[in-house]
Amino acid sequence: MELTLLGTGTPEGLPRPGCPCAACAVSVGPRARAATSVLVDGALLLDLTPGAVLAGARAGHSLAGVRQVLLTHPHDGPAVELPPGLPAAGRVPDGRELAVISGHRVRAAAIDAPGTGYEVTGPDGARLLYLPPGGAPGGIDGTTARRPYDVVLADVLGRPEAVARLRATGAVGPATDVIAVHVDHDTPPGPELERRCAAAGARVVPDGTTVAVGEYRALPQVPRRTLVLGGARSGKSHEAERRLAAFPEVVYLATGGTREGDAEWAARVGLHRERRPSSWRTLETCELAPQLAQEGPPLLIDCLALWLTDAMDRAGAWDDAVWAGGGREELAGRVAELVAAVRSTRRTVVLVSNEVGSGVVPATASGRRFRDELGRLNAGVSGECEQVLLVVAGQVLVLKQ
Numbered sequence: 001m002e003l004t005l006l007g008t009g010t011p012e013g014l015p016r017p018g019c020p021c022a023a024c025a026v027s028v029g030p031r032a033r034a035a036t037s038v039l040v041d042g043a044l045l046l047d048l049t050p051g052a053v054l055a056g057a058r059a060g061h062s063l064a065g066v067r068q069v070l071l072t073h074p075h076d077g078p079a080v081e082l083p084p085g086l087p088a089a090g091r092v093p094d095g096r097e098l099a100v101i102s103g104h105r106v107r108a109a110a111i112d113a114p115g116t117g118y119e120v121t122g123p124d125g126a127r128l129l130y131l132p133p134g135g136a137p138g139g140i141d142g143t144t145a146r147r148p149y150d151v152v153l154a155d156v157l158g159r160p161e162a163v164a165r166l167r168a169t170g171a172v173g174p175a176t177d178v179i180a181v182h183v184d185h186d187t188p189p190g191p192e193l194e195r196r197c198a199a200a201g202a203r204v205v206p207d208g209t210t211v212a213v214g215e216y217r218a219l220p221q222v223p224r225r226t227l228v229l230g231g232a233r234s235g236k237s238h239e240a241e242r243r244l245a246a247f248p249e250v251v252y253l254a255t256g257g258t259r260e261g262d263a264e265w266a267a268r269v270g271l272h273r274e275r276r277p278s279s280w281r282t283l284e285t286c287e288l289a290p291q292l293a294q295e296g297p298p299l300l301i302d303c304l305a306l307w308l309t310d311a312m313d314r315a316g317a318w319d320d321a322v323w324a325g326g327g328r329e330e331l332a333g334r335v336a337e338l339v340a341a342v343r344s345t346r347r348t349v350v351l352v353s354n355e356v357g358s359g360v361v362p363a364t365a366s367g368r369r370f371r372d373e374l375g376r377l378n379a380g381v382s383g384e385c386e387q388v389l390l391v392v393a394g395q396v397l398v399l400k401q
Contacts, residue, residue, distance in 0.1 A: 001122035001213040002041050003151065006055040008207055009033030010133055010184045011073070023185035031189040033207055036181040038130060038153060040120060043102035045069045045086070046130050053083045059208035068100045072132035073115035091116055111135035119149075126150045126213040129171070133182035136162030137171075148173030150213045156180035156202045157187055160245035161277060163200055168248030168279075177217065178202040192396065198222060200246035223387035224348050229355040229378060229399075230391035237302055239391050240350045245277065247348070249297040252282045255306040286310040289341035296347060304353035304381065308374055311335070317373075318366045331373065339380040353378050355390065 007013075014033040015024030027033070035049040039056060042065045049055075056063045069082075069089040082089065092098050092108035094116060099105055103123035111117045115132035122128075127147075131137070131154040149171055154162050157180055166172040180197045183204065187193050197204045198220040205211070226243060230236030244250045280300075285291070286307050291299060301307075315330040316322035342349070357375050362368045382388045388400035 001120075001124060001126035001128065001150070003128065003153075003211045003213065004039040004042075004056070004059050004061050005153075005179070005181065005205060005207060005209050005211070006037040006039055006052055006059060007034030007049055008036055008181045008183055008205065008209075010182050011035045011049075014183060014185060014189075016185060019185060021185055023188050027185065027189050030206055033183055036133070036153075038181075039063070039066070040104065040128065041102065041122060043067045044100055044104050044106070044120065046118060046120075047072055047132075048082070048086075048089045055207065059210065061210075067102050068098070068104075068106075070106065070118060071116075072118065072130065073135070092118070110138040112138045122213070128153070128213070129166075131155065131159075131162060134158055137165050148176045150175075151177045151179065151211065153179050153181045155182040156197060156200050156246070157193075158182065158184060160200055160242075163202065163246040164248045164277070164279070167246070174219075177211070177213070178220075179211070180204045195396070195398070196242070199243040202246070222348075223385070225342060225345070225385040226350045226387045226389065227378070227382050227385045228350060228352050228389045228391060229382075230352075231355055231359075234391045235394040236352055236354075236391040239389065239396055240300055240302060240352045243350050244298050244300055244348075247298050248279060250277070250280045251291070251297055251299050252280050253288060253291060253299055253301045254282055254284045255286050255288070255301065255303060255310065256284075289337050292341040292345040292347065292349065294347070298348035298350070300350050300352075302352040304351060304377055305356075305374055307338070308335075308370070308377055312370065312373070317369065320365060323369065335373070335377050335380060338377075339384060342381055343384040351381060351385070353381070 013035050015027040034051060034055060036047060037049040037052055038046040039061055042061060045066045048069050053063055064085060066086055069087055071089050071091050092106060094108050094110040097105060097107045105121045107119040109117035109119050111131060113135040115135055117131045117135060120128040127149045129149045129152045133155050136159045152172055156163055163172060163178060172178060178201055180202050187196055193204055201220050201222050203220050228236045228240045288301060288307060311331055311334045312318060315327045317327040317331050356371050362371055390397045390399050
């Protein structure tokens with residue numbers, strides 16, 4: 001099976017007409033994206049968009065051999081004019097199958113948004129799943145469990161849980177080529193777009209790309225251990241959660257615990273919980289090493305600064321006399337145990353920590369001690385991670401890749 005992506009953007013395209021945002025301002029030239037449309041083996045066209053004939057010509061393909069045109073989602077605005085020679089465009093009812101004269105079989109898959117997803121099986125047996133913008137599978141039945149799809153085209157950035165659902169059912173496996181389409185202006189184009197897709201185990205390609213199903217390709221590099229650093233309200237926790245949004249199950253290790261009578265703290269914790277996927281499980285604990293040693297789904301640890309606060313409490317490290325009389329050594333042992341656990345873990349893990357070394361020098365000895373120990377902890381953990389990110393004002397800088 002051969003796929004040519006005539007467009008990879010949202011129905012509005014990228015840049016959006018008249019949009020003054022920064023992402024649209026730089027989405028020019030090779031970064032511009034037409035509305036997503038896919039040509040399958042030169043015979044099946046998924047979504048008819050304006051300029052499809054020209055887009056095909058630029059990609060070196062003619063639409064003269066198209067035998068079936070299928071639409072996946074409602075189109076706003078005036079109807080798209082059907083180019084001469086193409087068959088009438090239509091949609092297949094959910095659950096129904098269609099045999100195309102070219103030898104392709106198409107099955108309509110229900111989704112949880114307006115529109116229809118399509119499962120396409122080529123004459124060679126290769127299988128493609130194509131989901132419309134904003135759509136995730138409404139239900140994966142037994143037919144998809146036969147084996148993983150070879151290729152999945154989906155709104156990876158807008159609906160990462162779509163990929164999570166497919167992974168949970170085995171419809172997306174380690175060798176499935178997941179390609180992000182319906183790309184919008186919510187993510188800046190270029191390296192940031194590629195990084196976010198790679199975190200979901202997906203890739204992004206320019207308009208006009210032809211994909212040969214089964215052809216060797218480098219898999220997206222999904223780091224197994226990632227440390228996300230940042231200051232207060234920098235967006236570091238949101239970035240960490242986004243990196244695991246495409247996983248079907250995640251264990252969230254919250255190190256902050258509970259604070260009796262602190263309504264503001266409870267409100268903060270509640271906001272964090274509300275934005276996590278319902279499939280995630282939360283554990284409130286500072287016993288991180290045992291969790292890292294176990295087998296299981298990915299871990300999100302938020303955050304190391306609160307873990308260090310607990311560790312210093314246990315070591316009595318706030319008191320100068322206790323610190324000098326053995327507290328320093330006890331805390332160092334706890335930190336070394338955690339760093340060793342990060343080094344030896346076989347789980348996918350994303351750790352969050354505060355970067356406090358660039359701020360005001362604390363006025364107290366205990367405050368300076370905490371700052372220094374957190375810096376040492378961050379340095380030790382970062383040395384054991386494949387990737388380290390620094391989030392500043394919501395922008396992500398890659399410190400280690």
